[in-house]
Amino acid sequence: MSHFPYLTVLTAAPLVGAAGIAFLPKNKPELAKRAALAWSVVVLALTVGLWTQFDVGGERFQLKDSWTWIPQWGAKFTFAIDGIALVMIALIALLVPVVILASWHDADKSKRSVPAYFALLLALECTMIGVFAAQDVFLFYVFFEVMLVPMYFLIGSYGGHQKQYAAVKFFLYSLLGGLFMLAAVVGLWVLGGHTFDWQQLVSADFSVNTERWLFLGFFVAFAIKAPFFPFHTWLPDAGGAAPAGAAALLVGVLDKVGTFGILRYCLPLFPNASKDFAWLGLTLALVGIIYGALVAIGQNDLKRLVSYTSIAHFGFIGIGIFAFTTQAGTGAVLYMVNHGLATGLLFLVVGMLVSRRGSALVTDFGGAGKLMPVLAGVFFIAGLASLALPGTSPFISEFLVLLGTFTVNKTVAIIATAGIVLAAGYVLWMIQRTTQGTPNPKLLEIKAMGRDLSLREAVVVTPLIALILLLGFYPKPVIDVINPAVKATMQDVGKTDPKPIAGTVEAGK
Structure with missing residues (x-):
């Protein structure tokens, strides 16, 4: 290893910061907040350096670090990234300082330790x-499981209504998925040559039935994590109970581990089984699009509503993955990034509204736009991004997914398009009921205190809005990073893109 160990340092740095902040005195909350924000900015700076070192036209996996860990099992601390992992790490590095700034007062009202809250956010980033x-x-599996711990405490200790129920449900669902994966990981090690190295396992030869069972072990874990229908029921509870910042990371990043895992592990390691079960992935994704949208329309709780919209959005990501075209796959990965930006922004703005009103119920607002015009305007922009309005970054992702899917499966693409119409319904109705109409009398108190968008909150939302608009008009830099990794994944599965029809262009060109 001749290069600077970016990935090792980048992974360890948030944990070091978390350890230091956790031991700060409870009576020093402001020091903990500033230290956490500063440390997350350092991680962001390291990520910028990581991005500059990544060669878009180079090898598939780059910046590899490898350290001996458990030699008896052949397990190592091996880190390496392709374009898919790079854009997701960049999303994490951007969202965490934004979330920390947005969560500045989230723990103040709690009887729990403020330093512990911000230490948990940094531990989660690690x-x-x-x-x-x-x-x-095996290292992936360890992180997959340990990731549950800080989020469990963020929800259970600092959440709102039914926080303990939501935290336990989140933990048990994820733990159940982890048990399926553990069985598959053990089977992979036994039958794959007593190694956990990804590159060696890709070339391993499994029987048809073995490959199918191993695929299902990983897929169930990832379907629960994503979550795909019908494994989704933990998400509305967890998203509704979690503090707004933690919910933004939960839906914006943690859930993407499921779809990332399918791309990184299910497809390359079990290519034949992936093709055999593509119908299952497409079916669950389609049901999720329609179901999530329909249920979202009937929600009165803003945080649960946003959670249900994410179930629909993950359906589009699932379709993009199992369409097995480069265009749809690139759209799926881009959707993972753009959904993190748009839904992260939406959750944070909902948190700002809830902190003012003291309620997440839509019926407790009404007319908020007349009393908080700037905050309502940001809420409107976040909503438009969530419904993938042209000019916002999610539109590009959705368009690529549907276009790439249409070339191989017109029926799936047409049914999925119905989700776009439903998305317009639940988002616009949410905005109309919240910001329009006669102002709720309780909101007059907020107006009297002059509590529109503050300077700190403006700093929180500005970079997210800027990226949503920038990538909505010029997504090429991100697509160029994603494309080679997606093409390599399609080659692992043995799938080639169909010949382009008249008027179709390659993704990103």
Whole structure:
């Protein structure tokens, strides 16, 4: 290893910061907040350096770090990234300082330790970076499981209504998925040559039935994590109970581990089984699009509503993965990034509204736009991005997914398009009921205190809005990073793109 160990340092740095902040005195909350923000900015700076070192036209996996860990099992601390992992790590590095700034007062009202809250956010960042950077299958599994711990305490200790129920449900669902993966990981090690190295396992030869069972072990774990229908029921509870910042990371990043895992592990390691079960992935994704949208329309709780919209969005990502075209796959990965930006922004703005009103119920607002015009305007922009309005970054992702899917499966693409219409319904109705109409009398108190968008909150939302608009008009830099990794994944599966029809262009060109 001749290069600077970016991935090792990047993974360890948030944990070091978390350890230092956790031991700060409870009576020093402001010091803990400033230290956490500063440390997350350092991680962001390291990530910028990582991006500059990544060669878009180079090898598939780059910046590899490898350290001996458990030699008896052949397990190593091996980190390496392709374009898919790089964009997800960049998303994490951007969202964490934004979330910390947005969560400045989230723990103040709690009887729990404020330093512990911000230490948990940094510990969560460590596990999120590690799970995307790991190239050793056992190391990935460890991060996959440990990631549950900080989020469990963020929800259970600092959440709102029914926080303990939501935290336990989140933990048990994820733990159940982890048990399926553990069985598959053990089977992979036994039958794959007593190694956990990803590159060696890709070339391993499994029987048809063995490959199918191993695929299902990983797929169930990832379907629960994503979550795909019908494994989704933990998400509305967890998203509704979690503090707004933690919910933004939960839905914006943690859930992407599921779809990332399918791309990184299910497809390359079990290519034949992936093709055999593509119908299952497409079916669950389609049901999720329609179901998530329909249920979202009927929600009165803003945080649960946003959670249900994410179930629909993950359906589009699933379709893009199992369409097995480069265009759809690139759209799926880009959707993972753009969904993190748009839904992260939406959750944070909902948190700002809830902190003012003291309620997440849509019926407790009404007319908020007349009393908080700037905040309502940001809420409107976040909503438009969530419904993938042209000019916002999610539109590009959705368009690529549907276009790439249409070339191989017109029926799936047409049914999925219905989700776009439903998305317009639940988002616009949410905005109309919240910001329009006669102002709720309780909101007059907020107006009297002059509590529109503050300077700190403006700093929180500005970079997210800027990226949503920038990538909506010029996504090429990100697509260029993603494309080679997606093409390599399609080659692992043995799939080639169909010949382009008249008027179709390659993704990113």
